[in-house]
Each structure stands twice: as structure tokens, then as C-alpha cells.
Amino acid sequence: MRPKITLKKIAKEFEVSISTVSKALKDSNEISKDLREKIQAFAKLYNYKPNSLAVRLQNQQTKVIGVVVPDIVHHFFSMVIRGIEEVTNQRGYNVMICLSNESFDKEVMNIEMFTNGSVDGLIASISKETQKKNDYSHFKNLLEDDFPLVMFDRINEDFSCDKVIIDDVSGAMNATSHLIETGCKKIALVTTPNEITVGALRKKGYVKALQSHGLEVDTNLMVEVNEKQSIQEQIEELFDRNVPDGIFAVNEVYAVTAMNVAREKGYKIPEDISVIGFTDGPISQLALPPLTTVVQHGFTMGKQAAELLLDRIESKEDIQPQKIVLSTNLKIRKSTKSV
Amino acid sequence: MRPKITLKKIAKEFEVSISTVSKALKDSNEISKDLREKIQAFAKLYNYKPNSLAVRLQNQQTKVIGVVVPDIVHHFFSMVIRGIEEVTNQRGYNVMICLSNESFDKEVMNIEMFTNGSVDGLIASISKETQKKNDYSHFKNLLEDDFPLVMFDRINEDFSCDKVIIDDVSGAMNATSHLIETGCKKIALVTTPNEITVGALRKKGYVKALQSHGLEVDTNLMVEVNEKQSIQEQIEELFDRNVPDGIFAVNEVYAVTAMNVAREKGYKIPEDISVIGFTDGPISQLALPPLTTVVQHGFTMGKQAAELLLDRIESKEDIQPQKIVLSTNLKIRKSTKSV
DNA sequence: ACAGGTTACGAAAACGTTATAGTTTTAATA
DNA sequence: TATTAAAACTATAACGTTTTCGTAACCTGT
Numbered sequence: 001m002r003p004k005i006t007l008k009k010i011a012k013e014f015e016v017s018i019s020t021v022s023k024a025l026k027d028s029n030e031i032s033k034d035l036r037e038k039i040q041a042f043a044k045l046y047n048y049k050p051n052s053l054a055v056r057l058q059n060q061q062t063k064v065i066g067v068v069v070p071d072i073v074h075h076f077f078s079m080v081i082r083g084i085e086e087v088t089n090q091r092g093y094n095v096m097i098c099l100s101n102e103s104f105d106k107e108v109m110n111i112e113m114f115t116n117g118s119v120d121g122l123i124a125s126i127s128k129e130t131q132k133k134n135d136y137s138h139f140k141n142l143l144e145d146d147f148p149l150v151m152f153d154r155i156n157e158d159f160s161c162d163k164v165i166i167d168d169v170s171g172a173m174n175a176t177s178h179l180i181e182t183g184c185k186k187i188a189l190v191t192t193p194n195e196i197t198v199g200a201l202r203k204k205g206y207v208k209a210l211q212s213h214g215l216e217v218d219t220n221l222m223v224e225v226n227e228k229q230s231i232q233e234q235i236e237e238l239f240d241r242n243v244p245d246g247i248f249a250v251n252e253v254y255a256v257t258a259m260n261v262a263r264e265k266g267y268k269i270p271e272d273i274s275v276i277g278f279t280d281g282p283i284s285q286l287a288l289p290p291l292t293t294v295v296q297h298g299f300t301m302g303k304q305a306a307e308l309l310l311d312r313i314e315s316k317e318d319i320q321p322q323k324i325v326l327s328t329n330l331k332i333r334k335s336t337k338s339v
Numbered sequence: 340m341r342p343k344i345t346l347k348k349i350a351k352e353f354e355v356s357i358s359t360v361s362k363a364l365k366d367s368n369e370i371s372k373d374l375r376e377k378i379q380a381f382a383k384l385y386n387y388k389p390n391s392l393a394v395r396l397q398n399q400q401t402k403v404i405g406v407v408v409p410d411i412v413h414h415f416f417s418m419v420i421r422g423i424e425e426v427t428n429q430r431g432y433n434v435m436i437c438l439s440n441e442s443f444d445k446e447v448m449n450i451e452m453f454t455n456g457s458v459d460g461l462i463a464s465i466s467k468e469t470q471k472k473n474d475y476s477h478f479k480n481l482l483e484d485d486f487p488l489v490m491f492d493r494i495n496e497d498f499s500c501d502k503v504i505i506d507d508v509s510g511a512m513n514a515t516s517h518l519i520e521t522g523c524k525k526i527a528l529v530t531t532p533n534e535i536t537v538g539a540l541r542k543k544g545y546v547k548a549l550q551s552h553g554l555e556v557d558t559n560l561m562v563e564v565n566e567k568q569s570i571q572e573q574i575e576e577l578f579d580r581n582v583p584d585g586i587f588a589v590n591e592v593y594a595v596t597a598m599n600v601a602r603e604k605g606y607k608i609p610e611d612i613s614v615i616g617f618t619d620g621p622i623s624q625l626a627l628p629p630l631t632t633v634v635q636h637g638f639t640m641g642k643q644a645a646e647l648l649l650d651r652i653e654s655k656e657d658i659q660p661q662k663i664v665l666s667t668n669l670k671i672r673k674s675t676k677s678v
Numbered sequence: 679a680c681a682g683g684t685t686a687c688g689a690a691a692a693c694g695t696t697a698t699a700g701t702t703t704t705a706a707t708a
Numbered sequence: 709t710a711t712t713a714a715a716a717c718t719a720t721a722a723c724g725t726t727t728t729c730g731t732a733a734c735c736t737g738t
Contacts, residue, residue: 002484004456006694017718022696032716047480052455053401054694057392057723064435064457072420078412085411085438094452096403096435099424113433116388117343117724118403141386145341256625263627283622286595288602345724356688361726371686393724396693456694685734692726701718708711 005046014039064094065309066119068110070102070127070154075252075281076298077125080152083302084123091310093120104129111138121148121309126156132195146318150309152301154197162308163323164301168198171294171328172205175276176248178292178330180213182337184246184274188221188238190254199224202250202278218242225254235261243267246274252283255291259335274336289334296328344385353378403433404648405458407449409441409466409493414591414620415637416464419491422641423462430649432459443468450477460487460648465495471534485657489648491640493536501647502662503640507537510633510667511544514615515587517631517669519552521676523585523613527560527577529593538563541589541617557581564593574600582606585613591622594630598674613675628673635667 007025011018016035024031024039025048031039056062065088069077081097088095096119100107107127114122122142130136136156142149143161150162179187189206192199203222210217220242225234235258238244247262249255255277262273269275269289277284277293284291304324312319346364350357355374363370363378364387370378395401404427408416420436427434435458439446446466453461461481469475475495481488482500489501518526528545531538542561549556559581564573574597577583586601588594594616601612608614608628616623616632623630643663651658 001486004694008694018695019697019719020717023717026696030716035716047484049455050696051396051694052457053392053396054456054723055696057390057396057693057725058695058697060723062392072411072424073414073417075412078417081411081436082438085436089437094435094437094457096433097420097424098428098433099421117390117392118433145386147340253621253625260625260627282592283625286592286599286622286626288599288627343724347724357725358689358727359687362687365726369686374686389726390724393693394726396695396723397725397727399693680738681736683734683736685732687730687732689728689730691728694723696722697720698722699718699720702716704713704715706711706713708709 004051005043005048006051010039010042010046010048013042061313062118062120063092064096064119065306065313066110066114066122067095067097068100068107068114068122068124069097070100070107070125072097072099075283076153076279076296079298080125080302080305083299083304084306085302086299087303087306088310091306093310100127100130102128104133104135108138111142115142115145115147121150121313123150123152123305123309125152126154128196131197134195148309148312150305150312152305160321162305162312162321164305164308164326165323166296166301166326166328168201168328169205169208171278171296172202172248172250173209174205174328174330175278175294176206176209177213178332178336179246179248179274179276180209180215182274182339184244185215186218186221186242186244187215187246187248188223188242188244188258190223190225190235190238190247190249190258192250193224193226199250206248231257232261236265239265244273246276248276250278252277252279252281252291252293255293255335256283256287259287259291269335270337276330276336280331284333287335292333292336293331294328295331297326301326343390344382344387345390349378349382349385349387352381400652401457401459402431403435403458404645404652405449405453405461406434406436407439407446407453407461407463408436409439409464411436411438414622415492415618415635418637419464419641419644422638422643423645424641425638426642426645427649430645432649439466439469441467443472443474447477450481454481454484454486460489460652462489462491462644462648464491465493465536467535470536473534487648487651489644489651491644499660501644501651501660503644503647503665504662505635505640505665505667507540507667508544508547510617510635511541511587511589512548513544513667513669514617514631514633515545515548516552517671517675518585518587518613518615519548519554521613521678523583524554525557525560525581525583526554526585526587527562527581527583527597529562529564529574529577529586529588529597531589532563532565538589545587570596571600575604578604583612585615587615589617591616591618591620591630591632594632594674595622595626598626598630608674609676615669615675619670623672626674631672631675632670633667634670636665640665 007018007021011021024036098110152164155163194200223238247258259275267273280293280295284293346357346360350360363375437449491503494502533539562577586597598614606612619632619634623632
């Protein structure tokens, strides 16, 4: 790479001091107009840009924020990242992204790395393995140092930091209620193992809806998907046990897989079985029939998280941690019956 | 945020010089074992980490690479990023991601920003708008400065930089040939406007396959999708003009949309119409029937791009730009007839 | 007791910038 | 012509490291 041009080199060229060049480039009128313009022209010609490392070291801020997400090949998380990116860019920050790949160790490493002064703050969502392990010391260390941190979606309620989540319970409740109100009586739940907090919350909403409508809660109608095995087979087992007339799944993939299983077994959707998913991505939109889903506004979530973080970073006084709860809405398409 | 502990503070604590502390923490035996251990213990206790900005400024390398992609909510691009992340992390680098959102201006800004010393090198894929505008001066500036640059997927053949692409022509040719060999005679193409290079290349492969099998090339069977309008309607128009018995689409979304349109018009897949898509994402896998696709190995592409970049960054001599062409393979599922 | 070597540490420059506090030069005033 | 103020520029410290070189103090053997 061609060596970069620096203040020093420009200074030598004009036989003036570095400070003069610095000021000239800042268009300070401490420097004569004549010299100023010459220096500026020269700098432009050689495409001078202040070395960002030096500037950051000097200003004691990086204008970079770190993002730790479990996965990026994932509609919801990538939408969140897009939201984060939008806000941070508008406000003059850049984004450094690390993936935990749902691994505890990698998450710890990422967090460790980010605290060496390379970022001004962090936005994170907890990996599945960490949730299973229930070990949050790496986050707690951050908070002890008052490191600006915003958690989103997969959070830990105990942390005293900014949080942005969606109202999983209500979302699931609305979805389940909608199934009930359109005539379903035997509603299955396809969810994650209970240690995934959002799965647990959505299950809670599902149960609540059943109870408030006076329906029986039947564990035979529930599947906790083990992702290490075939999703399809696990759903087929549900059908073998007990054929539902409605299915609420906690994500797109489970929902569409359930729909496909139902179809293969000869059931019509939504006539025989209604299906509702969670997260409104292309999978839901392109499914046949298009899937009714709980839309969780990932883009908004990312934007909100970024706003919270930058506000915290830029504020002088310390502000109370906030918790923003985003409500979901039900996007009704063709996989459920009309009222 | 709690002020970070520095060498200076540790030095003051022990009433020794900064150099001593620095060496002690590096376990240099220039420092007496006794003092060394005391300093190390102290540093550990206070969770000392070298300020990465200072280290980077000193070493004149950031150990960060920049990535500029058109979009992140996109299976292929996110797979590439995952590949990049894997390699860079293994080799001790971090990734800074910027999105161009398919916009020329944002792409230029991103590139500009990255050349202020914040990254050691760049991996990029060109935005659609840039391809339309055909203005590549921002990339050319980089190359003039010998800035380490690797382009992937959406590249410009004229640049003398490392490139990683897939063999779009062959991929499309194989897909089309497969349609022909399984009995299709009237094969439609659903592609992008011609200025999107990968679209153009895939069209080329489609045409080549037709010709080599002695089939007529019929523009009536081609759709260049304008994404500003409804994809579905544009494909419906194709059916109104001329009903195909095979469809080759240049991406997942077009393929599944085509399949849905065909289904709604009462055609059976694959009995009446076979469909092949491009990119093997969840949309293809979860479609009903599961979609036969050209798999473009995004993860591998990301890994290769990262390897090329880091090799270039770390090598002393300048190395010749390389062009890696990844071959695709056809994943045969249920949307095409068996031979 | 003293050259010679070893051990243990410190000083200072360097990375590229910014900002504060001078200092010199020029011009204006009495 | 001496005084003063304004204009134009410089020196320096600072951000937090790393690294090369230098130098005390101590020990060893003769």
C-alpha cells in the first residue's frame, strides 16, 4: 500500500510546522488566507485524510460501536443490524460486528475484545449456549465498569442496562387468540426448548390465551423442537400423537415446516388447520398459502437500540437504564381462516 | 464509563517507569521476577487491557478489515459475511461492516471512510446503483493507492484486484440443461435487468444451454424483473404471453414466486412445469415442493475472499491479483422431474 | 581493588493528531 | 522612534502504547 500522506509530510513540503498545517486544514483564520489555501489545495491533491486512529486516540472516542449477535444468516437479526446501521451512520458512527455463532466462548471472546478501547459502546443479544449455561459474568463485568451497553431481544432481565425487546407474551397471546376466535379448538404449539427466553415467553402467551378462553392446556399438543434433530420429524410426531386444528409456531421455519407436514398428510390450510408463525420474513411471505405471522419489528428494534446506546454514550450525566418494549402486530394472510 | 486503567497509572502505583510496566506485562526478563509478578497481578486485578487504538497507531496496522455489501438481509450476502468473519477471526482480525443499501452515494461514502486508516483492507461487492451508473472511480482510487481490496460476486472485470466469483454462466447452463434433459421444451427465464452483471451472466448461460441443445431462444419467454413493481404480476404476464414447461429463475425469490404463480394458475410442479432457482437458502428448502437450485457457496466465497485479503495484507512483496472462480452445483429437489 | 559483565531499570522517540500556550513578525498608533 | 496591538506562526504536551538505547547498581573473578 502506498504510504499515506500525513500532516508531517505536508508541513515539510511547505516548511512550516505541523500545527500550522493542522490549523490551515481546519480553515482557522489564525493562518493567513494565502498559506491556508495553498495547504488546502495541496492536501486535496494528495487526498489527505486525518488518520482516524490518531484522531480517536486523541479524542478518546472511537465513533465505533460494537454489535454482538448470535447469527447473521437470520432474517430477524439482519433486520436489527440494518436498523442499527441506519441510525449509527446518521449519527456519525460506524459498526463493528462480531458473531457469537450461538457459542458461549465466542461471545465471551467478542465481549472481551470490544472492551480494549476499540468501541464506544456495545449492542448485544445473548447466544443460546449462554442462555443454557446461565453464565453472564462477561456482561456483568461490563456493567461494573459502566460500559455503555444495550441488549436486545434475547436479554437478561436482571441486568441494569438499556434493553429493547418485543412483547413476546402479548404477541403470542394475540396470535393464539386469533386462532381461537377463527374457530380453532385444538391448538398446537411448536416452540424452542424452555431455556431460550423468547421461546418461553411465547409459550407463556400461548398458555394465557388458551386459559382466558377456557381451553384446556394439553402438553400433548406441544413440541419443543430440538434443533439437533430433524424439525420435520418432530412435527410429524405431533401429528401422530394428536392432530391439531390450529398451530402456533414461534418462528417462520417451524411454522412453514408445520404447514408442509400438514399438507403432506393431506390436510388443507387453512380449512383443516390454521397456522400462525412469528417473524415476518420472506419465508412467510412466499409460503403457499402466505403465512399469517406475528410481525416483530426488527428494523425498529435495531434503530431504537442504537438510539439508546448513542444517547448514553453522548450524555454527560449518567442516565437511568431504559427498557423499551416494542409491541408486535398480527399480519393476517391466508394460512388462517377469516372471522 | 469508568476510566480505563493505563500503563501510566500502573507505573505511578509502583513508582516505576512506563517502560518497566510495559515490559513487565510482556513478561520480559529484563524486569526482575519479583516486580514482574507484582505488576502482572495488579494488572490482572484491575483488568488491564492495552488500549487498542494506541497499539494500532504504534504498529501501523489496525487488525480490522472493512466489508462493504449492498445488503445484509439477504441469504447469500449474510453467508458470505459469515465466511469472512470465520477466517478473519481465526487469523486475529475483526470485521467492520458497512451497508451500501444498493446506493451509489452510500457506497462511495463507505469506501471513503474506510480509507482513513481505520482498516487494513477491504472486501466489497458492488451495489446495483453503481452497476447502473457504471461509475467506479471510488474503487479506482483505492487501487491507485495499492489499497488491499478483494471484490466478490458483483465485481468489475477491469479492476486489477483480487476477485472471488462464482461461475454464473456454467451454473445457469447446467440448470437450464438439466431442465432440457428432463424433458422441458419451452423454458422461461426470470432474471434481473441486464445491468446487474450476475443476472446478465446467468442469462448468457441460459442462452448457451438452449443453443447447444438446438432449442430456440425466445424473448417472449424471458422476464427482466423490475423490482419497483410487483414481481408476481410480471411473472403472470409471462404466463399470459406464453406458458412455459420449465422455468429458470436467477434467485430464490423469483423462483418461488414463479412456482406460486404456476400453482395458482392450476399447473402442477414438476409434472406440468419444472422450476429451478439460484442460491440455496431456506426459502428454497422450505418451499413446497422443495426447490431445485443452483447452489452458490456463499460461505466458501466469504472464506476465500478473506484469505486472499489477509494474505495480501500480510505479505511483504506485492503479489499478483488473483481471480478465484467457484463452481456451483445443482441441488436437485422436487421442483424438477427426475431423468 | 578494579576491569568486565550482568541485572534491572529509565529516558526518549515514535505513531498522527489536536489544542493550549507561547513567540515572532508585521502593522498601526502616539 | 518607541510602544502596542494584531496577525501569523511555532512549540509543546497530550492521547497510550512499543521499542531502542542508555545507564545505574551490583556481582564476579583476578
